[in-house]
Amino acid sequence: MKEKELRRSLSVLPIGTVMKLTDLSARQIRYYEQQGLVIPERNEGNRRMYSLNDIDQLLEIKDYLGEGINMAGIRQLYEQQQQKEESAKNKRQQQPLTDADVRRILREEFKAVGGLSDGTTRLSVRNQEL
DNA sequence: CTTCTAACA
DNA sequence: TGTTAGAA
Numbered sequence: 001m002k003e004k005e006l007r008r009s010l011s012v013l014p015i016g017t018v019m020k021l022t023d024l025s026a027r028q029i030r031y032y033e034q035q036g037l038v039i040p041e042r043n044e045g046n047r048r049m050y051s052l053n054d055i056d057q058l059l060e061i062k063d064y065l066g067e068g069i070n071m072a073g074i075r076q077l078y079e080q081q082q083q084k085e086e087s088a089k090n091k092r093q094q095q096p097l098t099d100a101d102v103r104r105i106l107r108e109e110f111k112a113v114g115g116l117s118d119g120t121t122r123l124s125v126r127n128q129e130l
Numbered sequence: 131c132t133t134c135t136a137a138c139a
Numbered sequence: 140t141g142t143t144a145g146a147a
Binding site: 025027028031045046 | 140141142147
């Protein structure tokens with residue numbers, strides 16, 4: 001299924017369409033770009049052209065922001081995500097995660113999210129409960 | 131008409 | 140983040 005990924009990577013959507021699809025303002029979309037997240041291609045007229053992957057990316061960012069994570073935090077989660085994708089290529093086949101593994105990973109995620117929050121939002125589950 | 135950049139009563 | 144001006 002390489003064709004599918006190719007289509008999702010084609011940058012063919014102008015910012016106006018992205019605004020409707022993501023329910024984000026042009027200001028926000030451009031600002032997130034300045035922050036180093038979702039850098040769209042530019043057409044001949046210097047206009048931003050987004051791909052379907054960019055749309056997903058923006059929606060993901062929107063979710064994180066809704067959970068009280070700031071852009072600096074998203075950048076870090078993003079870098080961690082990219083590093084995990086690389087390491088995943090090496091560790092071809094992995095053993096299924098044990099119950100203890102899941103709880104350990106979950107604890108790390110909450111610790112990271114809690115530390116990156118801006119303070120206006122609080123997690124409903126305390127780290128100790130994990 | 132749509133989008134871009136830069137700036138702020 | 141919103142909004143606005145001036146240019147493309």
